[in-house]
Amino acid sequence: MAAPAGLSRKLFKMAAPRNCFRSASPLLSEACPRWRRPAEECFPSVTSAEEPAPPLPHVVAPGSHFRSGLTRAPPARGRDHWRQRPAQTSDPGPPMSGPPVCTAPLGAPLIPGTPYSVLVLQEGYSRALPDGRTEADGSVTLVRGPQLTLVDTGGPWGREQLLAQLAAQGVAPGAVTHVVCTHGHSDHAGNLNLFPQATLLVGFDLSRGRGLYLPHGLGAGAPYPIDPGRVEVVPTPGHTAAHTSVLVQGTALGSVLVAGDLFEREADEDVWRGLSEDPARQERSRRWALSVADVVIPGHGPPFRVLRGEPQAPEPN
Template identity: 45%
Template sequence: MYSCTEPTSIYMYNISSNLSKSMAKNGGVYSVHILKEGYSKAEEPGEQRACGTISLVKGTHKIIVDTGNPWDRELIVRGLASHGLCADDIDHVVCTHGHSDHVGNLNLFLNARHIVGYDVCQGDLYTDHPFSEGISLWIDDVVEVKPTPGHTHSDVSLIVHNTKDGVTVIAGDLFECEEDLKNPSIWKDNSEAPDMQESNRSQVLTVANVIVPGHGKLFHVTKTK
């Protein structure tokens, strides 16, 4: 059983894009906001308290990444309101995988296209996408839903290619927390496919400047030559 960061106050971090629209191409200008910082803390043997990070991506599209647990409904509503939004303004919901602390409020977002792991739907209409072949789904020119299996066999990550810090990856439990870079047991103990997850972690670390993990504070990636 692993422990990452304990819960802290919402609205902790904002990553604002200041790139020109010409650099952003048809994706417009995006910013990433943490509505709730994820956490995981061991309790008694066989027990832990946990919730996944809930993120808002604002730009040409309004995107929620992971929806927390069912007790986070009012927190999400308040968080959106602080950005001048309501649930009906969200046009995409991306859940990095299907665990209950990441999908608990999908029914808030009835106007959105839902991408939950490898499932893509709007209303009761499901659309096939070849995530299992390693092919990303692009929401626009700069926002990518990339298959990153390992934690489960159908994980995805949202990659925003145009924040002021470079590439921001909202990775779900591909990365549990920054601490798992030095203590691999944190993520390996919860992995359905460790070899696959390790490969996808390496790929994300190569491209990312900032990573939003599933159960801890966002962190900047130190590039080595």
């Protein structure tokens, strides 16, 4: 597999695919090819010949396009397990067919690019404690370019750390033009008040200035363009009803999706449903995400690559 133009072999080969998503439920009796991941980590791929993935940009909510063949796991206890959720009555539908989609750790916090690069300032985490509590904080990501954008701000306990992380990049809070909080949980929106001059988007609430709220089409499925065709906020409902992700296109690794808690981490099949307000919608949003992203930055883990088609063995050093 050749490295894309302008991308070093070292960056391209940082990790081999390790987490594969198979095409149909009967294949759960098998392990994924070549990389020999356990079959339980496989699920149907994001595309099919009958129902291809939609191109971007588009004006239909991503969750409306894909049907899932997964059965639901029992809710996992952990962060937010106490939140009351609506009853889950919808059926995600039959499994889909198509080539496998595999993921692999990115292995670096920076995705270079022109005019936009993406830097993970803080890698999110979530750890269960022996006494039943959970220690967690969200990923914080800086999208550098003509529109300097911060995606998620971490928890309020990390205020000074966030200011130091920005200062280390030569960024003053007043220089940030847009702040996107993928949803309103405290570990993602806890430092919003550091950026009163920026355009602020928290879930589907868009504001600028002193209490001035602006119209947009996120609730109807339309992306909100920060820089049209380059940086766009897209609705990815499920974890919360108004959950969003930020899609950055044209980096050295392709399209980068800063996904909030659409993905807790790579290989998160054991936890994400138990933290979701609407697992069926989130499943569809996740499949859409895997159909368009080359790199995903999850809410509580390191970034990972998305590799479509049959995985190839890594090149020798």
